[in-house]
Amino acid sequence: MRKFVVGVLIMSFFASFYVFQQTRLLEYSYHINSNQKSISLLVDQNRQLRYNVARLETPARLENIIIAKKEDETYSLMRRQKIRIGQQRPISAHETAITARPFATAGKFLLNMFSLDTEAIAKELGEQKQTHLLGF
Amino acid sequence: MQTRRYRFRLGIITLTFTIILTLISIRLIYIQVFQHKRFVDLANNQHSVTIVFEPTRGAILDRNMRKLAVDLKVDSVYAVSRDVDEKEKTARKLAPILGKDKGFLYERLSRDKQFVWLARKVTKEQAGKVSGLNLKGIHLIDERKRFYPNGSLASQTIGFCDIDSVGLEGLESHYNKYLRGRDGYRSIIRDAKSRELYAFEKEYVPPVNGYNLVLTIDQVIQHTAEKALKKAIKKHNAKAGVAVVMEPATGDILALAVEPSYDINDFQNATSDSRRNRAITDYYEPGSVFKVVTASACLNEGVVSLEDNFFCENGAWYVAGHTLHDHRGHGNMTFREVIEKSSNIGTVKAAMKLGDKALYRYIRAYGFGTPTGIEFPGEIPGKVRPLSRWSRYSMTAVPMGQEIAATPIQLTACIAAIANDGVLMKPRLVSEIIDSKGEVIKEYKPIVKRRVISHETSVALKEIMQGVVERGTGKRARITDYTSAGKTGTSQKVEPSGRYSHSKFIASFAGFAPADEPVVAICVMIDEPHPVYFGGSVSAPVFKEIAEATLKYMEVEPKPKKTKESLG
Numbered sequence: 001m002r003k004f005v006v007g008v009l010i011m012s013f014f015a016s017f018y019v020f021q022q023t024r025l026l027e028y029s030y031h032i033n034s035n036q037k038s039i040s041l042l043v044d045q046n047r048q049l050r051y052n053v054a055r056l057e058t059p060a061r062l063e064n065i066i067i068a069k070k071e072d073e074t075y076s077l078m079r080r081q082k083i084r085i086g087q088q089r090p091i092s093a094h095e096t097a098i099t100a101r102p103f104a105t106a107g108k109f110l111l112n113m114f115s116l117d118t119e120a121i122a123k124e125l126g127e128q129k130q131t132h133l134l135g136f
Numbered sequence: 137m138q139t140r141r142y143r144f145r146l147g148i149i150t151l152t153f154t155i156i157l158t159l160i161s162i163r164l165i166y167i168q169v170f171q172h173k174r175f176v177d178l179a180n181n182q183h184s185v186t187i188v189f190e191p192t193r194g195a196i197l198d199r200n201m202r203k204l205a206v207d208l209k210v211d212s213v214y215a216v217s218r219d220v221d222e223k224e225k226t227a228r229k230l231a232p233i234l235g236k237d238k239g240f241l242y243e244r245l246s247r248d249k250q251f252v253w254l255a256r257k258v259t260k261e262q263a264g265k266v267s268g269l270n271l272k273g274i275h276l277i278d279e280r281k282r283f284y285p286n287g288s289l290a291s292q293t294i295g296f297c298d299i300d301s302v303g304l305e306g307l308e309s310h311y312n313k314y315l316r317g318r319d320g321y322r323s324i325i326r327d328a329k330s331r332e333l334y335a336f337e338k339e340y341v342p343p344v345n346g347y348n349l350v351l352t353i354d355q356v357i358q359h360t361a362e363k364a365l366k367k368a369i370k371k372h373n374a375k376a377g378v379a380v381v382m383e384p385a386t387g388d389i390l391a392l393a394v395e396p397s398y399d400i401n402d403f404q405n406a407t408s409d410s411r412r413n414r415a416i417t418d419y420y421e422p423g424s425v426f427k428v429v430t431a432s433a434c435l436n437e438g439v440v441s442l443e444d445n446f447f448c449e450n451g452a453w454y455v456a457g458h459t460l461h462d463h464r465g466h467g468n469m470t471f472r473e474v475i476e477k478s479s480n481i482g483t484v485k486a487a488m489k490l491g492d493k494a495l496y497r498y499i500r501a502y503g504f505g506t507p508t509g510i511e512f513p514g515e516i517p518g519k520v521r522p523l524s525r526w527s528r529y530s531m532t533a534v535p536m537g538q539e540i541a542a543t544p545i546q547l548t549a550c551i552a553a554i555a556n557d558g559v560l561m562k563p564r565l566v567s568e569i570i571d572s573k574g575e576v577i578k579e580y581k582p583i584v585k586r587r588v589i590s591h592e593t594s595v596a597l598k599e600i601m602q603g604v605v606e607r608g609t610g611k612r613a614r615i616t617d618y619t620s621a622g623k624t625g626t627s628q629k630v631e632p633s634g635r636y637s638h639s640k641f642i643a644s645f646a647g648f649a650p651a652d653e654p655v656v657a658i659c660v661m662i663d664e665p666h667p668v669y670f671g672g673s674v675s676a677p678v679f680k681e682i683a684e685a686t687l688k689y690m691e692v693e694p695k696p697k698k699t700k701e702s703l704g
Contacts, residue, residue: 029333036334040278044209054203054285059359 183325184338190280191317193301194346196294196308198355199388199567203285205294205308205400207301207346210281211263212256217245219273226271230254233265245273256299257281282308284400290358292394292413293351293512293565296403305411307349307566310513314569314577317346347577350568352388357381357686361393364681365660369395372643372665372674378415378544379682382657384552384648386582387561389510389545390656390686416510419518419541420661423627424478424609424671425646426537430487431475431600432554433498436593439489442472442600446482453481456529460484475600476608478624480536487535495535496523501588502550503560504542510563511580518542537627548659551622551646554597555654558589602651613676615649615684617694622647622658622679624671629664640664645675649683655692658682 055061167175196205213234220226227241234241234255244252255262256279263276282297295306303312320343325336361379369377381391394414398406412418434440451465462479474482487495499505505520519541521530526539533539542550545563553560562583569578589597601621604610609624625644628636644661648654660675660682668674687694 025335032334
């Protein structure tokens, strides 16, 4: 009887070990599967990013950016020139008269609203920028 | 009494159990022994699966390893139609997302199959929406798709692939066996939830990714050429155009611009006209550009010298039953001036001194009438009539580029040969095939075809061609900071009736720069420009724009400007 019990116990142990082994194998399989998917995803993301870099570096795109930047710079310089001209504009006798009259502030405000140089007068240039513009 | 009854009952129970166990045993034997194979197959079908791994198609790279074509992962939508319960509802939900007809999807879902495609290679947004619907029996699967970061750049050269990543046109088709790679597969066991159990892997053969193709084309020069060509075609209301930029010393094609072009990412909507690589598959009568071939033959054979005088009949000469005209009347001119001013009469007179046999020999030596051997599908040999079929008139037509047809690539190779001291190189479009680690699998080295003219003739010809740009018909090809040489050409197209058209022309310019030590040879051909149609006015400026930008990009030392002191 004792031999039988020991035999059954040994058998049970090996059976349990086998089941444990199989279960661990399955767990590792799921783990490998998940890792494989992550690797594949990262590799694909890397490829996608490299493709995006290639697309961003195409000569046509870079050229467009340079052209747009040049245009922006040109407009910016044109705007600055306009500001400079606005600052140098002498105050007319009509404006002086308005300033002297009652409600002068309101009148000046209205005049500024409809004047082309309103913005130019409103924004003053710094010392450095003015020097640069004079050079230009 | 009770004992008898008890025994009877026990007997009944024992009999019943015996019968049941016997039946179960019979059934078990039937399943395990007689139906063994069937059930093993069923189980295998359910658990075992062979997954095919599509290889990554090799990239196409420019000479500086910049990507021109790459493979990326995309999703495809498929259905296990047997698992789809509400087929009509599913089709209705998927149709607007996938952009497919509801009836089409319903028909697919109605098939009694394990796997049916619903839409292949969908966008990320579409895949996300399909996934979000969480429909039973509808799944996503990874596939690879070709993307071209530059869109239409070098579209006719690169070509494109079909939905199964098989190259259909251009280099994609020609080098498909290298780019394609080899499928891999893995036989594994799946669990009840269809998850793959890698621990029970039966067999794994990894996919072999395709090799990368390194071209001789430079992305920046290609863009410059395409931009200049496009601008000229628009300006001169032309039908089409070709610009080829070649490195004379190696035969490397640095740019192969063909207009009209198309966006390779959207090749389905491209017209067959825009898909044609006109530089290789179309031929044209070269016109006056061909006079350099005649001139080189005459000089190389020593029948004329640069300072020999020719009377150009004041613009009209009756010969071989026809009157030959110059576009402007000229009297006496040196041979140098004949080519510089592009006189038909002077060129024909020089060719007559040479003779038809020698001229034909040089034409063939330059490679006209035979394919250049460029690694590209569909190259045509052009058209050179055998000498036996030349008419009396041929000797007045061929020397000035009529009765002969050449592809732009042939013409570029010819001009490059003059620039390369008279040595003809085989045009090269692919420099090497490399694997993903950068190891060279196959190398295509520059191939010298033959020496066509001597070094001395080449120097003399360069001088004449520089004169064309400095003083002759190609003044608009003059480059700031560099010297250039070339020849203009304006040829009439042939009408379907066989007569020369008076309204359809090909304006061409072929040349090289810098003139003394050429780095690039460029050929520009513009098809049917109007109202201005002269090669010197239409194509020469394109040459100038391409050459100027290319030389600066290649950091070629500008030639020091000649000062009064240096000129003495």
